[in-house]
Amino acid sequence: MNTGKQxxxxxKKTIAHSFYKAIKSFGTTLPMLLGVILLxxxxxxxVSSEMISSVFTGELLRDTVIGSLIGSISAGNPIxxxxxxxxxxxxxxxxxxxxxxxxxxxxxxVVQFPAEAAILGKRFATARNILCFILAIMVSIATxxxxxxxx
Amino acid sequence: MKExxxxxxxVKKEGKRESSYYGLYFLGAVIVLYIVLFLLKPESIQIxxxxxxxxxxxxxxxxxxxxxxxxxxxxxxxxxxxxxxVGKGSGIKGxxxxxSTGMLSHGPIYIWYPLLKELRDQGMRSGLIAxxxxxxxxxxxxxxxxxxYFGTVxxxxxxxxxxxxxxxxxxxxxxxxx
Numbered sequence: 001m002n003t004g005k006q007x008x009x010x011x012k013k014t015i016a017h018s019f020y021k022a023i024k025s026f027g028t029t030l031p032m033l034l035g036v037i038l039l040x041x042x043x044x045x046x047v048s049s050e051m052i053s054s055v056f057t058g059e060l061l062r063d064t065v066i067g068s069l070i071g072s073i074s075a076g077n078p079i080x081x082x083x084x085x086x087x088x089x090x091x092x093x094x095x096x097x098x099x100x101x102x103x104x105x106x107x108x109x110v111v112q113f114p115a116e117a118a119i120l121g122k123r124f125a126t127a128r129n130i131l132c133f134i135l136a137i138m139v140s141i142a143t144x145x146x147x148x149x150x151x
Numbered sequence: 152m153k154e155x156x157x158x159x160x161x162v163k164k165e166g167k168r169e170s171s172y173y174g175l176y177f178l179g180a181v182i183v184l185y186i187v188l189f190l191l192k193p194e195s196i197q198i199x200x201x202x203x204x205x206x207x208x209x210x211x212x213x214x215x216x217x218x219x220x221x222x223x224x225x226x227x228x229x230x231x232x233x234x235x236x237v238g239k240g241s242g243i244k245g246x247x248x249x250x251s252t253g254m255l256s257h258g259p260i261y262i263w264y265p266l267l268k269e270l271r272d273q274g275m276r277s278g279l280i281a282x283x284x285x286x287x288x289x290x291x292x293x294x295x296x297x298x299x300y301f302g303t304v305x306x307x308x309x310x311x312x313x314x315x316x317x318x319x320x321x322x323x324x325x326x327x328x329x
Contacts, residue, residue, distance in 0.1 A: 015226050022221035026214075029265045032174035035181045036261050037210075041203030042184070045195045078293055086300045099309065106288035112261045118173045119264040120271070120280065127327050128281050128320070135285075135316040143308045150304060 032115040039111050040075055047074070052084060056093045067097035068136040071104025072129070075112065081105035095147075099140035107132040206259075213257055221266050238274040246321070249279040250314060253286025260287055278325035285317035 052070055056063050071081065085098045108129050109116060116125040189196040237245045256263060267280050289310055297306050 015222075018226035019218075019222035021225055022218050025221065025265055025269065026218050029174060031178040033261060035174070035178040037203050037206050038178075038181045038185065038199075040206055041199035041201075042181075042188070044202045045199040078288075078290055079296060082293075082297055082300045095305075099305075103288065103309070103313065106290075107285055109260055112259075114173070114177045115261045116264060118177075119268050124277055124280075124324070124328065127324055128284065131281075131320045131323055132285065135320060139309065139312045139316050142312045143305065146308050146312075147305055 029115070029119055032118055036112050036115050043075060043111065053088050053091050053093065056088070056097060058092075060094055060096055063094055063097035064100045064137055064140055067093075067100035067140070068104040068108075068133055071101040071136060072108035072133050073110045074105050075109065078102070078106050096140050096144050099143055100136045103139050104133060104136035107136060210259060210262060214262055217262055217266055221269055224266070224269065237270065237276060237279050239276060241276070241279070245276065245279050246282060246318060249282040249321070250286050250317065253283040253317070254289045254291060256283070256287055260284060263287070276325065277328045278321035281324040282317045282321040285320055286314065289313060 052074075055066055055070065057066070074081070081102045085102045088098050088101070089095065110129070113125060113129060116128075185196060185199075188199075235241065236248060241248075263284070267275070267283065271277065271280060294306060301309075
């Protein structure tokens, strides 16, 4: 009887402890999350789609790299990247560049980098973001080339 | 042995303290940026704050869900279980799990970092964390919109290549982290 009670108390304590740990762990990352959210607000005001389309040159490979680069430093809802991507296509920017742009938008996080580095480690965050940047270019080239080959 | 553990704990604690200070410095820097821009363009800063407020309101339910997840995970899931499914010996199942959960996860990428750190501390492979984060780029509810803008064939090809890229990235990350 006594042992059962002890186990109950122990069980309850553990659940409470687990949630305490979860809240505490989240609490330490809260300043970082707030910082990222505030940066996103600034980004939505100071960077327009016209500014983005003005940097493309018309040369395929360079534009693909530029697409990946701009996608990397941009952040926000992926819907915005589709809309900007659609606008860029209308302005004759190549599909290679647009594909790299929308892939890098969601996979590379320059704005979120400080949070990722602080929580998951600098080495992991750096390697992941650099790889994502290169892969955005490769995925774009592979996708558009396959699209061109398909009858 | 005891001394070794004590040193490990001290290093862990110091690391945690350092990362929480880093967060505060980062938030402080962003606030300073806001103040400077407020002096130059007060109207724009008001719009930026409103945009940030909207993001915060949108992600608040997901944040609560993640805290709940973390609590339940800490209570129910033992490091042994994590190792079994997404740990060193997890094999193909682990990759499949990281890809599918990555695709199904909601909300912005940065709110998943604490949960992933918790899982890594319990034994999750770094490569699978990278795979999870990469596949978060594939948003199933947004696919119709993507098809509307770029066409079905493009979207299908892009998704296939993105999954391949995620596995490639996971493998490279594991090689780097070794």
